[in-house]
Amino acid sequence: SDRPRALSGIQPTAGSFHLGNYLGAVRQYVALQETHDAFYMVVDLHAITVPQDPADLRANTRLAVAQLLAAGLDPQRCTLFVQSHVPEHAQLGWVMNCITGFGEASRMTQFKDKSAKQGADRTTVGLFTYPVLQVADILLYQADAVPVGEDQRQHIELTRDLAERFNGRFGHTFTVPSPHIVKETAKIYDLQDPTVKMSKSASTPKGLVNLLDEPKVTAKKVRSAVTDTGSEIVFDPAGKPGVSNLLTIFATLTGTPVADLENRYAGKGYGALKTDLADVMVDFVTPFKERTQAYLEDPETLDSVLAAGAEKARAVAAETLAAAYDRIGF
Ligand code: ADP
Numbered sequence: 001s002d003r004p005r006a007l008s009g010i011q012p013t014a015g016s017f018h019l020g021n022y023l024g025a026v027r028q029y030v031a032l033q034e035t036h037d038a039f040y041m042v043v044d045l046h047a048i049t050v051p052q053d054p055a056d057l058r059a060n061t062r063l064a065v066a067q068l069l070a071a072g073l074d075p076q077r078c079t080l081f082v083q084s085h086v087p088e089h090a091q092l093g094w095v096m097n098c099i100t101g102f103g104e105a106s107r108m109t110q111f112k113d114k115s116a117k118q119g120a121d122r123t124t125v126g127l128f129t130y131p132v133l134q135v136a137d138i139l140l141y142q143a144d145a146v147p148v149g150e151d152q153r154q155h156i157e158l159t160r161d162l163a164e165r166f167n168g169r170f171g172h173t174f175t176v177p178s179p180h181i182v183k184e185t186a187k188i189y190d191l192q193d194p195t196v197k198m199s200k201s202a203s204t205p206k207g208l209v210n211l212l213d214e215p216k217v218t219a220k221k222v223r224s225a226v227t228d229t230g231s232e233i234v235f236d237p238a239g240k241p242g243v244s245n246l247l248t249i250f251a252t253l254t255g256t257p258v259a260d261l262e263n264r265y266a267g268k269g270y271g272a273l274k275t276d277l278a279d280v281m282v283d284f285v286t287p288f289k290e291r292t293q294a295y296l297e298d299p300e301t302l303d304s305v306l307a308a309g310a311e312k313a314r315a316v317a318a319e320t321l322a323a324a325y326d327r328i329g330f
């Protein structure tokens, strides 16, 4: 393929993806299938950096794959696989660990946040080197573009630094990738506290929209979203973070420019906006939930998608790993 390469990964979290994952990342995965030679994976190696239950991990990995398919990934147009099915990730991960500075890794803000949450006694070395494994994930596929949300920007910077370092020391081996961050949806906020990003670990239950919640529950969360003082519906992220977040979600899910929404709701008040957005959300999550369920009920299809994906991914990853091994003297 003469298309540029795209690569991204998503964790197999319990329950379901949330709206931030979908708008910030998965939507871009779907779009880039059309323009890129795209590789997407469920990153189960990353999931074991925090305590996990084996049966849950197995189920959550399949659930993540089912959701990616339900969101619109098409195995005929992209390569969809599970990270642990391709052993080259761990192999190149080790190489990358050996060219990463300890201080450099210590500066990763996600590690600082996550390790603070785990506590020192429960923080693993795996959690510490997770961004370096992510570097290997990306470089193995010679990716040009990495679709992610804003919170991943620092990790993509590390990827660029390590690719350039390796290339400089050992000769050109890796493509230096760029983050593909869609500004409008790079950071979706908690519905109850629109100053913090929506996240599985930090959001309050009412502020977190899980894509597989009962649609009724989702509608209720949207209708009870925190808005701001005043009553005017204008896009002003600094002054009106709550309303601006709702406008972003509404605009993206319906393909309507924010300015058109501002006009439509001029003089109408927050209640009307929230009621209509609740309907939009229900129309989005209802078929999503049905499609996810259908994939889960068809394990043969899921297995064959993943087997074919792993084979395609491995062909690319093995070639890159062989080149890297050769350059470093193995
Ligand atoms: P989480 O951040 O909830 O732990 P992941 O780390 O698996 O989930 O993130 C998967 C993708 O979703 C990443 O590309 C990340 O940048 C993106 N993402 C996560 N939360 C948000 C958010 N609130 N807004 C936009 N994108 C997000």
Ligand code: NA
Pocket (backbone or CB within 6 Å): 151, 152
């Ligand atoms: Na994240």
